[in-house]
Amino acid sequence: MKLMVLDGNSLAYRAFFALPTDMVTASGQVTNSVYGFTSMLLTLLRDHKPEGIIVVFDRKEKTFRHEAAPEYKAQREAQPDILYQQLDLIRELLNAMGIVAIDAAGFEGDDLIATIAERAQQSGDDLIIVTGDRDNYQLVSDPHIRVLYNKRGVSDYALYDEAGIFERTGVTPKQYADYAALRGDPSDNLDGVPGVGEKTAAKLIVKYLTLENIFDHADEQTPKLKQALIENRERVTRNAKLMVLRRDAPVEIDIHESMPKPRVDDVKKMFATFEFRTMNARFLEALKHFPIDLSQAGISDANSAESPVVNSDEQSASVLSAVVSICKDANSALAALKSNTVSDIAAAWVGDPGRSELLGIAVVTDKKTHAVSWITKSLLTESSVKKFLLANWQFRGHNIKPLLRSLLLLGIDLKHMKLDTAIAAYLLDPSESRYEISQVVERYTGLLFGSVATSTQEGQLS
Structure with a gap:
């Protein structure tokens, strides 16, 4: 069975500090952490397609580690109330999604993860641990247990197996706790050996294998290190x-009974309350690989507020197509460039965008009739066209940077970009991983791109 376990607190914190706190509903509820966490969750479900998923959380009470080391995490400041409020909302949302969420008094979420990993290992199940806490590196075990480490923000991850942990740290997963103790863990307020950083800690572990051996051979070190x-x-x-994660925490669930059992209508209502306009469609998409009967959930109905529902008679209207004409000379190119106050453009290259020869640009001349003019590279460099482009020509497009790079090589420095929809799509949802123009258009409008003709001819592209 393919399982996934999420470090709920870690991901919620990452989301909170990655996204602005002015993400507020009309009622005044801050939702940046809820939004970021949910986006990460749905992206993980869609991309990795686990058969079961569990989210673990820390509790506010102290654990056995606090009792053993009074300084443990003592330096941490209390988190903002608006974050704690959102942790409760995240758990409510997970409950509506039918996703198992657990915690345990006296234990940290990492101990619950370690216990789940131990059970998965014993039963031969594959498990991906999603976390921003490096303590979980010690749990990695080929071929079944891997860590998907959230390096920063809400979309930057690294997937580690045993070789990846060794490459990252210089030690094996089993040696990680000793390594971390030597170098110290500032996030937990646990000091290491003064003067010992990551490289020295790894060298000592590799040479002496265990912490006890390192201390027993202190006489072999430099006077200061000794x-x-x-x-x-x-x-x-x-x-x-203390850094060794407990594998006997009171996890009272059957890890094989962790397939989501969503109350789809409740989820939709919560998204509406949070004012997450596109999240419900993403949620339903993320559930597609699960053997869940959504026939009574009204998938089309659930999408109706977010994207058009198109029946077979309307199908042609839901596909974007363009009537393309090729500019023959500089005058026709100038006419196309002057057709709108702000020109919508796209470009094409022989190979990689911005790193191969530019073929030309397409300019929308009439949105109502879907008219588009194609301007070749040779026309772009005509003196009159080039002069116009260098003046006050305003434009917008999708992922414009490669085009700007190519035009600079032609001596054309465009300075009046009004909008890059790729950047806009990222700002709307930084946790998303798909920003191609066809994907963005379908996500926010429900419209599809027509197929592109294999050769550039005047007429209908369909």
Whole structure:
């Protein structure tokens, strides 16, 4: 079985600090963490298609680690109330989605993850651990247990197996707790050996294999390192034990009974309350690979507020197509460029955009009739056309940077871009991974691109 477990607190915190706190509903509820967390969750479901998913959370009470080390996490400031409020909302949303969410008094979420990983390993199940906490590196075990590490923000991940952990840290997953104790963990307020950073810690672990051996061979080190090892042995040894994640936490669920059981109508209502206009369509898409009967959920109805529902008679109207004419000379090119106050444009290249020869640009001349003019590279460099482009010509497009690069090589420096819809799509949803123009248009309008003709001829592209 292919399972996925999410570190709920870690991802919610990442979302909160990655997205602006002015994401507020009309009623005044801040939703940046809920939005970011939900976006990450749905993207993970869509891209990795797990058969079961579990989300774990920390509790506010102290754990056995706080009792063993009073300084443990003592430096951490209280998180803003608007974050704690959203953690409750995230759990309510997970409940509506029918996604298992667990916590346990006296244990951290990482211990629950470790216990789930142990059970998955014993039963031969594949598990992806999604977290922004490096302590989970110690759980990686080929071929079944991997960590999808959230490096920053809401969309930057790295997937690690045992080789990946060694490449990243210089030690194996089983050695990670000793390595972390040596170098220290500022996020948990657990000091390491003074003067020992990541590289030195890895070298010592590789040479001596265990923490005990490192301290036993302190005499072999430089005088400064020898003294630091001797003076900090007891504390660092204690810290290493605390850094080992517990694999016997009270996880009272059957990890094989973790397929979502959504109450689709409730989820839709919550998205409406949060004013997440496109999230319901993404939620339904993310569920497609699960053997869930959504026939009574009204999938078309659920999408109706977000994108057009098109029947067979209207299908042709839902497909974007263009009537293309090829500019024959500089005058026709100038007419196309002057047809609108702000020109909508796209470009084509022989190979990679911006890094191969530019073929030309397409300019929308009449939106109502879907009229588009094609201007070749040779016409773009005509003196009159070039002069017009260098003046006050205003334009917008999708992922414009490659075109700007290509035009600069032709001596054309465009300075009046009004909008790049790729950037706009990212700002709307930074956790999304698909920003091609066809994907963005379909996501926000429900419209599809027509197929492109294999050769550029005047007439209908369909």
